[in-house]
Amino acid sequence: MSIAMPKPSEAVLSRREEIVSALRVIVPGEGVVDATNEMKAFESDGLTAYRQLPLVVVLPDNVGQVSRVLKYCHENDIPVVPRGAGTSLSGGALPLEDGVLLVLSKFNKVLDIDFDNRCAVVQPGVTNLGITKAVEHRGFYYAPDPSSQIACSIGGNIAENSGGVHCLKYGLTANNVLGIEFVTIEGEIVRLGGKHLDADGHYDMLGLMTGSEGLLGVVTEVTVRILQAPETARAVLIGFPSSEQAGECVASIIAKGIIPGGMEMMDRPAIHAAEDFVNAGYPRDVEALLIVELDGPKAEVDHLLTEVEAIAGENGATTTRVSQNEEERAAFWAGRKAAFPAVGRISPDYYCMDGTIPRKELPKVLAGMKAMEKKYGLKCANVFHAGDGNLHPLVLYDANAGELERAEEFGNDILKLCVEVGGVLTGEHGVGVEKRDLMPEMFSETDMNHQQRVKCTFDAKHLLNPGKVFPQLHRCAELGRMHVHKGEVAFPDLPRF
């Protein structure tokens, strides 16, 4: 592990037995796991390069237990790492040696489906796809669809503000959550929002909680917007002799006022890896491939397909294929959705990055990555949420050949380039431990201090998920100090504006 985690507290480690006993009182039965072999399953999340056994695993099954566990940990200064399904790609649920791992997987019930108000109330352990499954008999679905949707939980989606291929049109998790119930580290149960919209005159705590990576509170109930599924969806595969032309095509589509349901781009190495793996029917003789999906009423989809085909032609497309039925549409997507495992077949290991850039900077960033391939002697395959500029470069390496460090440096350079061209470190995977130490590339000390003041609002003792997101957590008392004091500030002449 190449990242420094907070030093474990000796005081906590030495009291392990006592802590386990106390937790067993709060969560009776099999809800407390302390045997090493059983805790193994929880030692990492989707970012498997990092592993750590927790102090103890607790699996509560009601909000009262969550509240009492947190209150106990708060009173006893024990760190807590919340975990949903453990699919984080940034190490958000990486355990701490001296921390309780609070697993919400028993919160797996759909509590209320309200079609007239177009919302569903679920427990946080329900999977993303599970929400859609619960409402699809009436033609509804839950829009954000991260690739891990079959496994990832809605609670984790809130922690990470998860996206997916459809978020340019339908928004991220933050735009689709109406309310939550959460528990503070002090054990207070707080409800935000519900079936109504917008808490006018209240701070947007829901907005702050969403994407807070488990550092502010533990979500115990979620109300989400559900939507009527589009009447039709059709995809078109468009091949280009260069990535630049593909990028131009994306810009032209949007300039025409078209916001496709999904718009994905793959480069040649990714196309070949995917085609070898699933035979999706992708053209092999192109440098870049776009998958554009149009969804909505049939009349709209037909109309826009014609437009998109014309735009593709104007931008130098060499192949264009429209899906003629659902099977074909699924096949078009199968290649893209299998891109990660497909790359996994051609390389012993790969490192997936997640920067977002202003789309117009794509040629510059792709050229930069080409130069980095040479510099590091490693290959890179690219899949890309083209509509919103979210890149997923996959750096190919072999850990057994000692290439991990080089791959991480390669990845870091990519992210630095993303920031340099006006983009950001992470579009949807979160900061976690993985990108924690890169935060200063994007934020000044003052920027991060203001973010940490939110942390201090919710968790002044820094007990919830420490070691994630922020390279260094300042003590709240230190952050609380005002650097402007009455009479001390040099302020001779306030200008007359």
Added chain:
Amino acid sequence: MSQLRQAQQSDQSESRTYAPHSIEELREVIAAAVSEEIPLAVEGTASKSGLGRPVQAGATLSMRNLSGVTLYEPDELVLSAKAGTPIAEIEEMVDKAGQRLEFEPNDYGPLHGMGPGLGTLGGVIACNLAGPRRLKQGAARDHILGVHAVSGRAEAFKSGGRVVKNVTGYDLSKGLAGSYGTLAVMSDITIKVLPKAEAETTLVLRGLSDEEASAAMAQAMGSPAEASGAAHLPALVAKRVSDGTLGSDPATLIRLDGFGPSVEARASHLGKVLEKRGKLEHLHGAESKALWRDIRDVQPFADGTDCPVWRVSVAPTVGHSLVMGLRRHAAIDAFYDWQGGLVWLRMEGGEAEAELVRAGVKEIGGGHATLVRASEQVRAATEVFQPQPAALADLARRLKEQFDPVGVLNPGRMG
């Protein structure tokens, strides 16, 4: 002695206004206010000064000189502007490029007797405004990508960025949206813009009761028609929009917008479903736009008075029950947006009746009631915003202390 203090002492009747030209000057004004412990009333053009609790300030911080669009890239769906930029200027600019602000910010000017088109981008974001399209596309907070701001600690900071997909660090932009200028003063704001619709049609069902309208709107919103507005104007309210052209019969309105062939197909399909519920009419293009603008801006209650008006957000299907319940105790005029979940209430008796309204909201399962129009005297004596449960109020107080420990930014505005 600083000029802030001098200003306060030299002119008790009319407090001094500071209007910085740069983020550094903005920071200096706030630093001075902190140093002297002089509370600032933060404003753009003061067009929303009638919203929230009255602020007891020693000086005014005006953002009017921090104005102008600094970046607009239609192909990237992104626009950045200084906080004091008139929202009308931004709307005109994006309109020329075939785009719009998807959250359709409402304009409180007419309701507050100030005339339309006066607000600024900073004000729109700080009050988290949103119009009828909120139901489908979100509020201001859903379209803000990044901010530069100066907190009540007189420190300049940024959050977010200029790309639409970003989860790097905490989303302070959302925290500032809807914070009524009480945490930090935004100086630069980046928002997402989207293509405007090529065509627009409104289906108008006539003669429904509030309850029937609620069912019709739920059916429309739950269909694949992708409606971007669902409102109900009861009898007599209907004639107070669109210069009376709608007539006085109750009107239940479903807005469809998008590409021409799509709107046509959806209107035809949804029309067939809805016409079983009542007499169906159609409004197209400019007529439809004018109608929704009036609903957005609460035109039916823009009567030049300060007779109390509430904006109540509840679960859509129970909005009409709230109104029915309240009518047993008070004379009220009401109409509905957001599928019935946004209830605009005018208290005909002239009293705000806060306890009555909030008890009504509680009875139907909870929500938020905001007193959006009342005299300053009434707003000073009433909890303008929905009171928060203790644990939440405690978090709000702590957040305020973290960002504005001395309490110089709009103290008391949020209650």
